[in-house]
Amino acid sequence: MATSIKIRKIAELLEAQVVCGVDLIENEVRYAFASDLMSDVLTLESEHLVLITGLTNMQTVRTAEMADINCIVFVRGKKVTPEMIDVASENNTVLIECKYSMFRTIGMLHDAGVSPVY
């Protein structure tokens, strides 16, 4: 069984801002997947997953909704839109804005014990 990590801890490690779902950050995730390709994300079967992406649009939030993904980290200083926050809060998805690059973000979460899906 993979190690669990609180979403709050992820935000702290990455020095990142939780911009939606602050009330849900005590929830835990186990796996991470990084992609800008939503069709790829839609093939995943893991639960308790954090998605790391540079794609900041409504499709990312809709994909999380359909795939039961609890948390999205947007890397490289990408800003989420108010429409994205509306849909994410309706679906209890935590949105995190992170200034680090994709590579650095993944490295830090990997070091913290978050497991890959494959």
Place this chain on the structure above:
Amino acid sequence: MKFSYEVEGGNFAKAGNAASNVKKVLKQLNVDPKIIKRIVVALYEGEVNVVAHAYKGMVLVDIDPSRIHIRIEDEGPGIPDIDLAMQVGYSTASAMVREMGFGAGMGLPNMKRNADVIDISSKVGEGTVVELTTKLTS
């Protein structure tokens, strides 16, 4: 129970509205979350295909206690070779579609994998109908 939703070609902001609504309905019916996920992932990819490849379309949903039937019909260019379109990696998607996170030629294969039965018919120059049927109990 029957529901219908309009889908606008080119309007990515609204792609997923039908899948989002169907998800809420299936949750209320206490369908197993794993089955809900299969259904809404397939429907979402189907909606994205109408948005990405067609001019306009409709999603017609029919739910009974044992199964869900979804018909996604569009007015659009149609699919000349359905077997080719079903292959992973085959895509005619524009750069704009790829910027939206799709267009890798995985949509139809994702739909096929997540539905119990998929049926596609298409007329070039007229449009496409994709029908998805999935049992609601495992």
